[in-house]
Amino acid sequence: MGLALSACTPAEVPVAVRIANAAPAVSVTARGETTPVGTTNADAADDPAIWRNASDPAASLIVGTDKKAGVYVYGLDGKVRDFSDAGRVNNVDLRDQVVINGAPGILVAASDRNDLARAKLALFRLDPATAKLTPLGTIDAGVGEAYGVCFYRDATALYAFMVVKDGTINQVAIDASGTVPTGKIVRSLKLATQSEGCAADERTGRLYVAEEDVGLWRFDAAVTGSTTPVKIAAADNRNIVADAEGVAIAPVGEKDGYVIVSSQGDNAYVLYRLSDDSYVGRFRIVDGAIGGSEETDGIDLMLGDFGPAYPGGLFIAQDGHNAAAAQNFKLVAWGDIEKALGLQ
Template sequence: MRSLLLPLALLAGCATVPAPTPAPTPSATLPTAVVTASGETAAVATANADAADDPAVWRNAADPAASLIIGTDKKAGLYVYGLDGKVRDFSDAGRVNNVDVANHKGRAIVAASDRNDNASAHVALFGLDPATAKLTVLGRVPAGAGEAYGLCLYAAPDALYAFVVLKDGTINQLALDLSGPAPSARIVRTMKLGTQSEGCVVDPRTRRLYVAEEDVGLWRFDARAGGATTPVKIAAADGREIVADAEGVAIAAEGRGNGGYLVVSSQGDNAYAVYRLSDDRYVGRFRIGAGAFGATSETDGIEIATGNFGPQFPGGLMIAQDGDNAPAAQNFKLVDWRKVKAALGLR
């Protein structure tokens, strides 16, 4: 086309070829604070691959320093770490992507989104022994047609629910039954976002489910089995608060009622956006920068647990997957939650 336009322009004398309209550029991100990690886990065994993905925390109320971290290697299985970052156990569960843990009827139950069959989603279920830090396989339950991607648990008064986010944005709510010799589940409700989604978390205090739609932004739903299925948009992945992909989502519950903060991984610029739970208002963003344990980049899953976690984390703990832990394989970074609050001026 260019070879034809140039001779025509010369023949036309003063005629000129219009300049192309420049492509729109993303809005500049907002000011971003920097904190440093206070610890890290051992690297996952799968090297030279995008492998580590999502963490969860089981808090030992009797001895907070003895709390445990569960993390996925989405190529191989589930790790259990101590707060010192050392591996305490590994379960070769295969392609498990997201993980969560809940206390249910006196037991610590671990659930992971099972992608071993891309056409048929499952939830892999485990019992966690706090004394030995060992996982016991309970079984797998079907979670609908499609590829299992995101997962979060909701310990409601009536049942233990698992929300399974399929890769196409479908969200199936499963009621789990762990009373028999093998677990079972039934889909009680289905919700839908328009495109690929993954990270999710439930605030049991307000019965709200939060889900990240990767290229679109952050949404919330009613988490109750009989609740409305219409989502409410909290924030857009517009290059300011969140730079796509919107990935992991975590809640820092504080105070009574709906106090605390919602954090989402802004993967596109290696940062984290923070929203106030009481009114969904944006309150700031931060990065985990270089320090004794290195920075984080391209973070997938995150987790935050408030309260006392022993001398190293007396004011709460944030865990973030690190997409580039070179020269070692990927791992999870541990951050003192007090550092984040101080950096953003949060009370």
């Protein structure tokens, strides 16, 4: 069996075999899900981002991409609140309290791959009252096909890390304060092969990136920082079963917490401790009152009050096999994940 499996790529090995060979994973169930994306019979839903309404948690919003068509906005009830026909956009992230055209607001960035030879950032303003997206235009983010994107904000500027399909990571300084947003590539990082998911920890100034067939890395996110990556974990088909995909962060205290990566090959999610990169555990989203999730691409996580349905915070995972329907996103209470992994 070992010789047979070694000759196969992860995708060629049956899922049941991948799960059997992987490290144990605890089970949780989703408490909610979004309406399926509009593109049917295709790998379409890809990446979510969460905006938490601090004054009214029930009015929080989810932004998610249909990478064949555009960007959706959902309520916590999973219903579609808006759709922007942006074409081929892959990953998405957002930041609140960004100066947009002279006033603070919620800035959304999606990795725009409409031109496969030239990566761009598609920018939008999200109105929290109406849940509507207003397109602000695109800015250049380097040569190659746009894949992953995540925001990072330091004391002086807002940046977007654009992960190009070949493993190049361009750090783009963004200024949305004028009539038309502008951007400038201020630094480039590099991983050797195809990469996508990323997340930045603004407390510690670290960037986390998933290299799909290789594993999880971290970089110094500061513009003047080292460009040398540090490997946190390998896609060893034990803890991370390739592909390593979406990345999210659960901050705890001033410097600790967890980085989570989607272990796409065996339908699981893996936690590593931020303070020392140590392995913490694995979980899966299994069938319950709502279906589970499989072959997840993008994930997002935000701690805090999202109302009684989501104690501890909200974890969202793209579901690559949503029964007979088109792909969608599954919503899980962070408190349920903590309890299952014994983190509480």
